[in-house]
Amino acid sequence: MSFRYLASPSSIIALASTFTFFFFVLRRRIEQRRATGKLEEAIRLDLRAPTSLHPVINTDLCIGSASCIRACPEGKILGLVNGSATLLQGSKCIGHGRCAAECPVHAITLVFGTATRGVDLPEVNQFFESSRPGLHIVGELAGMGLIKNALIQGLQVAAHFKETLPTRSDLDGVDVAIVGAGPAGLATAAGCRSAGLTFTVLEQDSIGGTVAHYPRQKVVMTETLPMPFLGKFGRPRMRKEDLLKQFETLRKRAGIQVQTGTKVHGIEGANGDFLVVTSRGMLRARRVVLAIGRRGSPRTLGVPGEDLPKVTYHLVDPSQYAGKKVLVVGGGDSALEAACALAMESDAEVTLIHRRAEFGRCRTANRERMASLQAMGRIHIRLATEIRAITPTTVSLESQGQPERLTNDFVIACLGGELPAEFLKAARVEIKRHHGTQSLVAAPTKNTLHARQGFLRRYYPWILAVFIVALLATVGNHYYLLPRHLRSLSPAHPLLRSRGLLGHGIGVLASLLMLLNLSYMVRKRLTWFKRKASLAPWLRFHVFAGTFGTTLILFHAGFGGTNRLANSTYAALWVVLGTGLIGRYLYGFVRLPTDLDQQQEHLTEKIHDTLAHMPTLFREGHSLGDSPLRQIVRLVQGRLPGRDRLFITALRIPWTWIVFAVQLVRLRSVFLDRRSQWVFAKQVMRLRGLRTREALHAPIKSFMSWWRLFHVVAAGILFTLIAMHVWVSLRLGFRWFLP
Numbered sequence: 001m002s003f004r005y006l007a008s009p010s011s012i013i014a015l016a017s018t019f020t021f022f023f024f025v026l027r028r029r030i031e032q033r034r035a036t037g038k039l040e041e042a043i044r045l046d047l048r049a050p051t052s053l054h055p056v057i058n059t060d061l062c063i064g065s066a067s068c069i070r071a072c073p074e075g076k077i078l079g080l081v082n083g084s085a086t087l088l089q090g091s092k093c094i095g096h097g098r099c100a101a102e103c104p105v106h107a108i109t110l111v112f113g114t115a116t117r118g119v120d121l122p123e124v125n126q127f128f129e130s131s132r133p134g135l136h137i138v139g140e141l142a143g144m145g146l147i148k149n150a151l152i153q154g155l156q157v158a159a160h161f162k163e164t165l166p167t168r169s170d171l172d173g174v175d176v177a178i179v180g181a182g183p184a185g186l187a188t189a190a191g192c193r194s195a196g197l198t199f200t201v202l203e204q205d206s207i208g209g210t211v212a213h214y215p216r217q218k219v220v221m222t223e224t225l226p227m228p229f230l231g232k233f234g235r236p237r238m239r240k241e242d243l244l245k246q247f248e249t250l251r252k253r254a255g256i257q258v259q260t261g262t263k264v265h266g267i268e269g270a271n272g273d274f275l276v277v278t279s280r281g282m283l284r285a286r287r288v289v290l291a292i293g294r295r296g297s298p299r300t301l302g303v304p305g306e307d308l309p310k311v312t313y314h315l316v317d318p319s320q321y322a323g324k325k326v327l328v329v330g331g332g333d334s335a336l337e338a339a340c341a342l343a344m345e346s347d348a349e350v351t352l353i354h355r356r357a358e359f360g361r362c363r364t365a366n367r368e369r370m371a372s373l374q375a376m377g378r379i380h381i382r383l384a385t386e387i388r389a390i391t392p393t394t395v396s397l398e399s400q401g402q403p404e405r406l407t408n409d410f411v412i413a414c415l416g417g418e419l420p421a422e423f424l425k426a427a428r429v430e431i432k433r434h435h436g437t438q439s440l441v442a443a444p445t446k447n448t449l450h451a452r453q454g455f456l457r458r459y460y461p462w463i464l465a466v467f468i469v470a471l472l473a474t475v476g477n478h479y480y481l482l483p484r485h486l487r488s489l490s491p492a493h494p495l496l497r498s499r500g501l502l503g504h505g506i507g508v509l510a511s512l513l514m515l516l517n518l519s520y521m522v523r524k525r526l527t528w529f530k531r532k533a534s535l536a537p538w539l540r541f542h543v544f545a546g547t548f549g550t551t552l553i554l555f556h557a558g559f560g561g562t563n564r565l566a567n568s569t570y571a572a573l574w575v576v577l578g579t580g581l582i583g584r585y586l587y588g589f590v591r592l593p594t595d596l597d598q599q600q601e602h603l604t605e606k607i608h609d610t611l612a613h614m615p616t617l618f619r620e621g622h623s624l625g626d627s628p629l630r631q632i633v634r635l636v637q638g639r640l641p642g643r644d645r646l647f648i649t650a651l652r653i654p655w656t657w658i659v660f661a662v663q664l665v666r667l668r669s670v671f672l673d674r675r676s677q678w679v680f681a682k683q684v685m686r687l688r689g690l691r692t693r694e695a696l697h698a699p700i701k702s703f704m705s706w707w708r709l710f711h712v713v714a715a716g717i718l719f720t721l722i723a724m725h726v727w728v729s730l731r732l733g734f735r736w737f738l739p
Contacts (some may be wrong), residue, residue, distance in 0.1 A: 021713045028080075028709065035079025038088045049117045050087070052145055053095030053110050056436060059084040060591045060697075061107035064705050067524045067535050068099035068108060075364055083705025090114075092363070095146055104539035112143050112434035119143070120419050123432040127160045128153060131430035134271030134286070139184025140210065140293035141420075147211070147243075148223045150184035151233070154291065158191025161287060165197065173284030174198040177276045180291035181258045182209020186247055187227070188289050189256045194228035200285070201256060202278060204263040208247055210293050213314045214240040215341040229253040267427045290427075294417025301329065301413050305390030311411045314338075318345040325407055327395055328352045329387055330414035331359050336366040338414055343378035350378065351406065353385040353397065387411075461541075465548040472506070472555050480559055487558070498556055498566075499734055507556035507729075513549035514722055517542055543580075546715075550577045569725055572718040579711040586704055592697055596690065603687040610680050 042048045055068075055078070062084040069078045069085065073096055077089045085108070087093065100108040113119035121143045128136045136157050139150035158176075165175055176192050178185050181203035192199040206212045214220065218240045227233035230250050234243075251258065259280065266277040267288055276283040298313035300306055315338040328339045331354035339352040352370070359367055373379045382399060389396040395408045424431060473480075479492040487493050495502045520542035523535060550573050557570055593599060 020716060021710065024709050024713060025706075028705070031080055032082075035076075035081050035086065035088060038076075038079060039081060039086065042089045042091075047089050047091040048087070049114060050090035050093050052093065053097065053112055053143060053149075054090055054093040055087060055097075055099050055108045056111050057085045057087065058107045058109070059701065061105050062103075063105055063107075063587065064708060065104060065524060065535075065539075067102045067104065070524070071098040071102035072096065073098065080705075082702050084701065095144065095149065097149070102535050104535040106536065111436045114436040118433040118435050120421070120431050120433050122419075122424055123430045128157050130290075132271075132428045134274065135267065135288045135290065135427065135429065137290045137429070138188065139180070139182060139291045140417075141290055144184075147183045147220065148225065148234070150182065150291075151187040151225060151227070154184040154187025154189075154289075155191045155227075157289060158188050158195055158197070161192065161197055162195035165286060173286070174200050175285065176200075176287045176289060177202065177274065177283055177285035178289045178291060179264050179276070180209060180293060181207045181260070182211065182291060182293055183247075184293075185209065185289070185291035186250060186256065188291060190228045190230075190250055190254045193254045193256065200283060201258045202262045202264055202276070202283070203258050203260045204279075206260060207251065207258055208244050209291075211240060211243055211247070213316060215315045215338055216240065216317060216345065218337060218341070292420070294419065298413070299415040299418045301387060301390075301411075301415070303387055303389055306413075308390055308392060310392065310409065311390060311413065313413050313415070315341060315412050315414075318342045318348070321348040321410060322346045323348065324409040325349045326351070326410045326412060327387075327406070327408050328412045328414065330354065330416075331356055331362065332414065332416065333362045333366055334416070335414035336362050336370050338412055339379055340366070340369050340373060343373045349380075351380045351382065353382040353387065355384065355386045357384045359383075461544050461548075465544070465551075469548075469551055469555075475502075476555070480555075484558070484560060496558070498558060503556055503558070504734060506552050510549045510552035510556055511722060511726055513545045513552065514719065517545040517549060518719070543584075546576070546580060565721065565725055565728060569718070569721040572714060572721055575714045576711065576718045579707065579714055583704065583707050583711055586700055586707065592693060593690075596694060600687060600690055603683050603690070606683050607680070607687065610676075610683070 039048075064080055064083045064085070066080055066085070069076055069080070072078055074092055074094065077087065077092045078085050078099060079088045080086070085099075095110070097110050100106075100110050112121055122137045122141065123131050124137050124142055128138050128142060130137050138144070138153040138157050142153065144150055144153055161176060175197040176188070176199040178188050178192075178199055178201045181201050185201055185203070186207075189199055189201050203209075211220065219237055220240060220243055223236060224232050224234050227250060230246070230253060233246060233250070250256070259278075261279075263279040264276060265279065267274060268277060269275040269284075272286050274285045274288050276285060276288060300313075301311070305311070314334075318341045321342060326342055326348045328335055328342070328350065330338075330352075335352065335354070336359065339350050342348045342350045359370075370379060370381070374381055382397070385397050385399040387395060388398050388403070390408075390411060393407065393409075394405050395411060397404045397406065419431070421431060476492065476496050479487060479490050479496050482490060487497070494500050497503050498507060520538045523538045553569075553573055557566060560570065
């Protein structure tokens, strides 16, 4: 008997669900421990401060889907901590922005700088126009260091010019003067050519900008995107030489002429009639685009001897250092890549120094390659070491307070670039220090008509679903309200029963919807989908398919099961639907307003102001110490239980609101008029609600991570039961309308 009980379908389902739940719990705990360990390590090594564009996560909005973690090309620099995404190692974030694009609930914004470490950048608007009208800044100089971002900004600013620049037949000069022939400058030129605008590209060095100064065979990361005259541009991983070839192909096909060796000394004039002062003379233009990057202003060493010819700030050809003693200074990717290139492509004696105790701002692949070369004796690494002076034949170092001198032929300082503040100041461009509070705003790409069409595309499935459900309810109203043992006598029974033409068709449609519901899970985990589209519409379809599919199953089952499998499916259906709806309610409940403190302070002042005007608002004989007014004030100002008493607090909430309602009703005898009593009651209820949400915010956020896990396990069981149900139906010969 006991064996039969253990082998029953319900016990097997219970054991499988328990095993699955604890498997996911264990997996979540391991992930939490890994993320917490990396976070503690980053804090210990001071690696949390981002150096570029980076994400800020709104924990109120975050649902813990972990899709942002898998989307980052740099590895797991994001992690789940207490059920919410957290930036673990900010110093490794280089501003891809895929995490923000991947977030299904838009809980991630991209910002520059932090509260403790500001970043100076030219102030630009959503069209990349600086504080000087008509002067636009794109690419690395605007803070967007990635090739993909620079290309997109160049195309966007050209599209903006196409819409805003009126045609002129008496033009003296060009429509757009583009300073810089890097990725942003070339993309701007291609966009201007496609828009029919005249332009001139000025470059003080060579075509390619920063990319041209990369070491030979350096692997760069970009993304494929449509480019005028070229079609699909770029690949996820390509070498420097291949990228420069694509730049040259774009230049030729778009007919872009670049004036290389031309340095810009100043920008005079005003919007619509600029005069660009260059080393080759004057150029008149209606708009000016600065795409110069920061490579032209490298961060210097700041030590005696840094102006010697042996000191350079980038590596181009490692073979020129053959047989020499080379010192590489820096701890970022450029420094590690330069040292590795020298060690692999020449017989130079390479020493790499970094002022910190560990390399924290570099990719894992570069760190592993460097460690391998160090083990082979090709690179000598000196951490916690700084350079103090440079002579023609030596360099002076200091490591943990101990001075040291090394014989040296060349010094390559890979310290990044600095903002060309003097040039921007002369160009009358204001510089703003960002502290991580203002999100990055991209140029709008949709007009009002497109937005309206997007709204209809977003909500018409729900409108259609409501119509179908209303139609089914109308058609089967009498049938579904009948007791199950009397339904066979109804004329609608052959049509609406689960094996009937309509009933079975509803079941087929519901099964297809539930199967398509899995697409959200597949979309989150397959990397092939990461660059195809945002995850947000997939989540919306997931909610739609789950809600509509489960509703259709109710109609298919006739709002009840007829056998053990049907009953199990029916029960699992209600569990999945219930956990989803409760989770959605909790998600909305824990979302606190951004001005929570201001709202609470304002409501408190209003309540106190009401109490201060007792002689004019209250009836004679009532005072603040009288009940029920005293109880109301005590309930508003009373202390709420904290995290360790979540369930006690949750159970007390309904009772508290009942007490509130009773006491507020009793206040009718205290106030002189109904309106004053109603306003006071509204303020009290609002303040109490805000305080309750604030007290429960942290524990509910933590609880929701486990609730979502329970919902996922229940959904998995439901899918299994549906599959079994379909299999049994097919085995029994139910083919819907097929013979």
